[in-house]
Amino acid sequence: GDSVTQMEGPVTLSEEAFLTINCTYTATGYPSLFWYVQYPGEGLQLLLKATKADDKGSNKGFEATYRKETTSFHLEKGSVQVSDSAVYFCALSDEGGGADGLTFGKGTHLIIQP
Amino acid sequence: EAGVTQFPSHSVIEKGQTVTLRCDPISGHDNLYWYRRVMGKEIKFLLHFVKESKQDESGMPNNRFLAERTGGTYSTLKVQPAELEDSGVYFCASSRDRVTYEQYFGPGTRLTVT
Numbered sequence: 374g375d376s377v378t379q380m381e382g383p384v385t386l387s388e389e390a391f392l393t394i395n396c397t398y399t400a401t402g403y404p405s406l407f408w409y410v411q412y413p414g415e416g417l418q419l420l421l422k423a424t425k426a427d428d429k430g431s432n433k434g435f436e437a438t439y440r441k442e443t444t445s446f447h448l449e450k451g452s453v454q455v456s457d458s459a460v461y462f463c464a465l466s467d468e469g470g471g472a473d474g475l476t477f478g479k480g481t482h483l484i485i486q487p
Numbered sequence: 488e489a490g491v492t493q494f495p496s497h498s499v500i501e502k503g504q505t506v507t508l509r510c511d512p513i514s515g516h517d518n519l520y521w522y523r524r525v526m527g528k529e530i531k532f533l534l535h536f537v538k539e540s541k542q543d544e545s546g547m548p549n550n551r552f553l554a555e556r557t558g559g560t561y562s563t564l565k566v567q568p569a570e571l572e573d574s575g576v577y578f579c580a581s582s583r584d585r586v587t588y589e590q591y592f593g594p595g596t597r598l599t600v601t
Contacts, residue, residue: 416593418592474520475590476532
C-alpha cells in the first residue's frame, strides 16, 4: 500500500538557519503531495501542495518540489523563524488506488531557538 | 467562515466505557473524513463520508467503532466498548470536493482510555 517516510525529530535549529525536512513516498497511482503543519494547540493546516511531477509548492517562505524520479517531496526554507516551531507532516493522496483519505508520515517536530 | 470544530477537546474514560466524538465540518463541505493518530505513529485515515453516505470505511479498525453523519451535516464517531489501544488523537477534516483534496482539519479530540 501507499506510505510516506519522513525524518523524525525533534529537529532543533537556530533562528535564520536553513531548513530541510526530507520526505519520500511509495504510491500505487499518481499521487498529489502535501505538507501540513500543526502549531501548538491547533489543528493541521495545509502548508503547500503539488499535484504533478516537477510542480513546486510554496507558501510562507517554504518550498517543496515533486520529484517523481526520486519519489521525494522535501520541505525547505531558507531562513527559519521562532514562529516556525511546529510539527510538520508530509502526506499524499492517491486517486489511482488506495483509500480515500490522505496517507501521512509520522511528523517532524521542529524547534527553532532564538 | 468558521473552521472545522470538534468536541470534546479531551476525553478520559475507563476501559469498557463508551465515548462519542463529534465533528462539525465547514458549512457547505460535503466531504467529511475521520483520522486517528496513536502516540508516536502516523495519522491514519479511518473513513470518508460524502454527505450522509459512507464512501470509504476501509480504515476503521474494528466493529467497536461506529461513525454516523445523519442529514449530511455533523458527524459522530462512537467507540463502544473502548479499549486501551484506542487512546490517541482523533482528527476530523472536511473538504468541498475530492478533486483538489484540500482538506481542512479540526483541532482534534484527545482520547485517553485508562
